[in-house]
Amino acid sequence: MKKVAQILKSKPDQAVYTVASSTSVFDAVTLMAEKNIGALVVLDGEAFVGILSERDCARKSLLSERAPRQTAVRDIMTSPLQYVHPSHSNEECMALMTDKRLRHLPVMEHGRLIGVVSIGDLVKDIISEQGFIIEQLEHYIAGVRG
């Protein structure tokens, strides 16, 4: 299975989207909608302090009736931040996501945030690996028969 570093390289958009912990939930959701993404890494100054997911917004703002313009991201984010390194494998990320019930993992290298991998990125990678293996097996079977 591929490593996180390779999965990051295959993403069409190499940008990493973050938000300050003091930002309102309304502005954070607006950014998620603009970028068509489901999570933002949360910064307090230079420190990575958590992640804000669509689930946080739906359950901790909308359902608990906290006004999104008056609520700061820090009040509803998921913290502490769970992250992976570029050397982690797809399988390790999947295990961490399952265990911690996460859909996004920031990727840190030497204290720097270099990317985010989502559950969709990992599934896409697994599907493409399976496609490659099936193709190889088809070639092999055709070779044996021919």
Ligand SMILES: NC(=O)c1ccc[n+]([C@@H]2O[C@H](COP(=O)([O-])OP(=O)(O)OC[C@H]3O[C@@H](n4cnc5c(N)ncnc54)[C@H](O)[C@@H]3O)[C@@H](O)[C@H]2O)c1
């Ligand atoms: N075809 C593809 O390449 C691809 C890749 C990932 C997801 N998807 C699809 O998109 C839908 C939702 O995907 P999801 O649940 O994985 O999450 P998502 O909508 O949050 O992720 C979509 C893409 O945005 C990226 N992303 C999310 N937050 C980011 C951030 N803060 N900074 C930088 N990049 C960020 C993810 O890594 C992923 O590549 C699903 O239907 C999934 O199948 C497709």
